[in-house]
Amino acid sequence: MSQPSSQLNPAVFLDRDGTINEEKGYINHPSRFRLLKGVPEAIRLLNKNGFLTIIVTNQAGVARGYFKEELVQRVHENMHKQLKQAGAYIDAVYYCPHHPEAGKEPYRKSCRCRKPSPGMIEQACSDLPIDLTRSYLVGDRHKDILFARQFSLTAVMVLTGYGRGEYEYQKGQWREQPDHIAPDLYHGVQWIIAHSRSMEDKTFYEQ
Ligand SMILES: [Mg+2]
Numbered sequence: 001m002s003q004p005s006s007q008l009n010p011a012v013f014l015d016r017d018g019t020i021n022e023e024k025g026y027i028n029h030p031s032r033f034r035l036l037k038g039v040p041e042a043i044r045l046l047n048k049n050g051f052l053t054i055i056v057t058n059q060a061g062v063a064r065g066y067f068k069e070e071l072v073q074r075v076h077e078n079m080h081k082q083l084k085q086a087g088a089y090i091d092a093v094y095y096c097p098h099h100p101e102a103g104k105e106p107y108r109k110s111c112r113c114r115k116p117s118p119g120m121i122e123q124a125c126s127d128l129p130i131d132l133t134r135s136y137l138v139g140d141r142h143k144d145i146l147f148a149r150q151f152s153l154t155a156v157m158v159l160t161g162y163g164r165g166e167y168e169y170q171k172g173q174w175r176e177q178p179d180h181i182a183p184d185l186y187h188g189v190q191w192i193i194a195h196s197r198s199m200e201d202k203t204f205y206e207q
């Protein structure tokens with residue numbers, strides 16, 4: 001917060017399940033983690049265009065006792081490996097293993113990190129030099145959009161995962177509309193890059 005904004009980078013916060021990998025319910029084994037088509041290319045584009053690329057994911061399966069927290073970490077190691085082979089990388093991963101009612105302590109708690117609560121982005125901002133005013137979030141659920149709004153992030157909803165169903169059947173009840181709807185992450189990232197350039201031009205001409 002105290003750094004001048006020129007030293008801060010824009011970030012793209014990415015939901016995990018349904019946004020970068022196939023939504024299959026709980027990912028309770030590394031073999032269930034499958035990157036969606038175009039995702040390594042999309043992340044590579046973010047890397048090249050100077051965006052910090054950060055995963056923010058709820059993993060309440062830990063609290064529910066479906067899998068251990070170590071499994072979440074193994075899945076993420078696997079994800080990093082697959083992306084690395086494709087020349088892409090994620091700068092940081094944050095996950096919430098909690099649930100307010102399910103399971104046992106220490107995982108059963110009303111935490112600050114379960115989306116749409118703001119904890120994971122607050123933590124990212126204390127760990128990394130992020131300019132939230134130029135940052136984005138991509139997710140497949142309306143609650144991802146609510147999460148983004150708390151920080152005034154530009155929010156993209158993808159139609160992979162739960163996206164298409166939520167978009168077609170529930171958009172009339174949404175409290176917040178996304179800034180853009182994309183068929184998948186690759187197209188969402190192309191929109192983000194074009195949007196961020198147009199915002200830079202605007203800032204330039206307004207000075
Ligand atoms: Mg999701």
Ligand SMILES: [Zn+2]
Binds near residue numbers: 095096098113114
């Ligand atoms: Zn949590």
